[in-house]
Amino acid sequence: MNDTLVQEKARPPVAGDDVVIRIEHLKKAFGDNEVLKDISLELHRGENIVVLGRSGQGKSVTIQCVAGLLEPDEGNLEVLGKEVKELSEDELKELRSKLGFLFQSGALYDSMTVRENLMFPLTRVLKMKDEAEMEKWVTDVLESVGLEEAIDKYPADLSGGMRKRVGLARTLILRPEIILYDEPTTGLDPITSREISELIVKLQEKYKTSSIIITHDMACARIVADRIAVMNEGAFIATGTYDELSKSPDELINNFFK
Numbered sequence: 001m002n003d004t005l006v007q008e009k010a011r012p013p014v015a016g017d018d019v020v021i022r023i024e025h026l027k028k029a030f031g032d033n034e035v036l037k038d039i040s041l042e043l044h045r046g047e048n049i050v051v052l053g054r055s056g057q058g059k060s061v062t063i064q065c066v067a068g069l070l071e072p073d074e075g076n077l078e079v080l081g082k083e084v085k086e087l088s089e090d091e092l093k094e095l096r097s098k099l100g101f102l103f104q105s106g107a108l109y110d111s112m113t114v115r116e117n118l119m120f121p122l123t124r125v126l127k128m129k130d131e132a133e134m135e136k137w138v139t140d141v142l143e144s145v146g147l148e149e150a151i152d153k154y155p156a157d158l159s160g161g162m163r164k165r166v167g168l169a170r171t172l173i174l175r176p177e178i179i180l181y182d183e184p185t186t187g188l189d190p191i192t193s194r195e196i197s198e199l200i201v202k203l204q205e206k207y208k209t210s211s212i213i214i215t216h217d218m219a220c221a222r223i224v225a226d227r228i229a230v231m232n233e234g235a236f237i238a239t240g241t242y243d244e245l246s247k248s249p250d251e252l253i254n255n256f257f258k
């Protein structure tokens with residue numbers, strides 16, 4: 001195993017005003033459960049932000065708001081330069097097509113082969129019809145995730161790590177500008193988990209995507225994060241690089257790095 005691969009990402013955060021997601025003072029409650037109290041965050045083009053936080057703090061709710069799956073109660077949410085609450089249904093649909101999601105529950109269709117699982121979004125979302133063109137997109141994306149040989153297999157015949165790779169391929173095949181990951185390495189052994197984390201970085205570089213990644217896996221955070229944002233009780237309490245936050249004197253923050 002190459003040791004340089006497990007070191008903290010060396011690339012600096014992307015500077016400048018090229019913000020692809022701007023979250024300002026977002027609030028979201030479910031009944032009297034105030035989950036998001038005051039969420040503000042900026043994701044820059046080409047950047048990977050990892051969101052850390054104990055269970056139940058509102059991490060998933062935050063990215064579900066960004067994904068348009070939940071509607072915030074208050075605050076501003078700008079994605080790719082568009083204020084989400086001002087968009088019509090059609091504009092929202094158009095914007096969502098530029099976002100990719102890799103949720104924990106993003107299971108593959110068991111009754112379909114890998115090829116069919118990957119063709120499905122092409123026909124359904126992109127309305128593609130040309131079989132030869134679709135086959136090319138499928139083989140290209142499988143090559144990117146290192147799984148060309150699995151094209152005719154069913155999900156049940158694949159390991160957990162391979163299924164994650166196919167899930168990633170399915171997200172990437174729609175060529176999103178932004179990818180939202182909810183615990184991409186959950187359920188994987190440490191070695192496979194590291195392979196998936198390294199793949200996330202490789203794919204981000206290849207496809208020039210920007211990402212928000214929720215994870216409890218600190219090894220993953222170390223590999224993928226340009227910046228880490230720590231969430232506690234519905235607000236971000238700190239942002240910084242892995243290195244900066246691991247030296248934080250604040251026990252709440254420091255505890256994640258022990």
Ligand SMILES: Nc1ncnc2c1ncn2[C@@H]1O[C@H](COP(=O)(O)OP(=O)(O)OP(=O)(O)O)[C@@H](O)[C@H]1O
Binds near residue numbers: 035058059
């Ligand atoms: N659709 C919903 N309806 C009602 N309550 C919800 C809904 N989604 C989330 N919640 C509540 O919001 C709170 C935050 O949940 P969320 O899933 O965002 O936490 P999290 O920080 O992602 O936790 P974990 O690390 O365990 O995934 C929880 O109290 C949860 O019960």
